[in-house]
Amino acid sequence: MPATPVYIICSPRPQVGKTLIARLLTEFLLLKNGKVVAFDVNLKEPSLLDYLPNVTETAEIDDTLGKMQLMDRIIVDDGIAKVIDLGFHAFDEFFKMTEEIGFMKEAARRRVAPIILFAADTDRVSARDHQTLQRQIPPSRLIVIDNEHIVRGELPEAFGTGRVLRVSALPAFLKTYTDRLSFSFTDYLRQEKDSSTELHQWIRRNYFSLRELELSLILQRS
Numbered sequence: 001m002p003a004t005p006v007y008i009i010c011s012p013r014p015q016v017g018k019t020l021i022a023r024l025l026t027e028f029l030l031l032k033n034g035k036v037v038a039f040d041v042n043l044k045e046p047s048l049l050d051y052l053p054n055v056t057e058t059a060e061i062d063d064t065l066g067k068m069q070l071m072d073r074i075i076v077d078d079g080i081a082k083v084i085d086l087g088f089h090a091f092d093e094f095f096k097m098t099e100e101i102g103f104m105k106e107a108a109r110r111r112v113a114p115i116i117l118f119a120a121d122t123d124r125v126s127a128r129d130h131q132t133l134q135r136q137i138p139p140s141r142l143i144v145i146d147n148e149h150i151v152r153g154e155l156p157e158a159f160g161t162g163r164v165l166r167v168s169a170l171p172a173f174l175k176t177y178t179d180r181l182s183f184s185f186t187d188y189l190r191q192e193k194d195s196s197t198e199l200h201q202w203i204r205r206n207y208f209s210l211r212e213l214e215l216s217l218i219l220q221r222s
Helices: 018-033 064-074 088-100 103-109 124-134 172-178 185-191 198-221
Strands: 004-010 037-041 056-058 082-086 112-119 142-147 163-167
Touching (some): 004 018, 004 088, 018 142, 018 185, 037 064, 082 088, 088 124, 112 124, 185 198
Parallel strands (some): 112 142, 142 163
């Protein structure tokens, strides 16, 4: 059986669409597998917990106890995919911790497969921190999110050497619609009978991209 995946969606910058990706991924995994466990490490609202309270727990890494509690939950080969929506305020501390404890090696030993989804931005901080992660995370496990709503135009050269997950921008009126706390991507697919609508196509396209990403990771581990 494949190792249990742990998806960590992160960025050192605020407001880069990170929680949107976490929502998409969590709903996709819930639809496909019937079960998923998500962790919300954020300061501001609305956050993943507000959108998906039935499958999301809050987590803190401000102290040793909080770090241990989170690690104990995610480094378990139980066959249930995990999603971490890592707030920008916790970026440095989280990856400092993972490097100190040898998280990647320990995860491999326990048949857990961490996948880092780094939300790109055009600023120097993002480029620098992505480069730092490249020294800690194997290339096959470090995925750059090219969110067209954030990165307008070509992806900066600093991110162009690794794997990329592209997310097209939604028109403003549709983004306002999907930002509602009551909105569910999967429910929309099920309830909207017209599959030609722009939002329907956008959700299906992103779910397909996530499925392709998952399959490629499974093939690498097999």
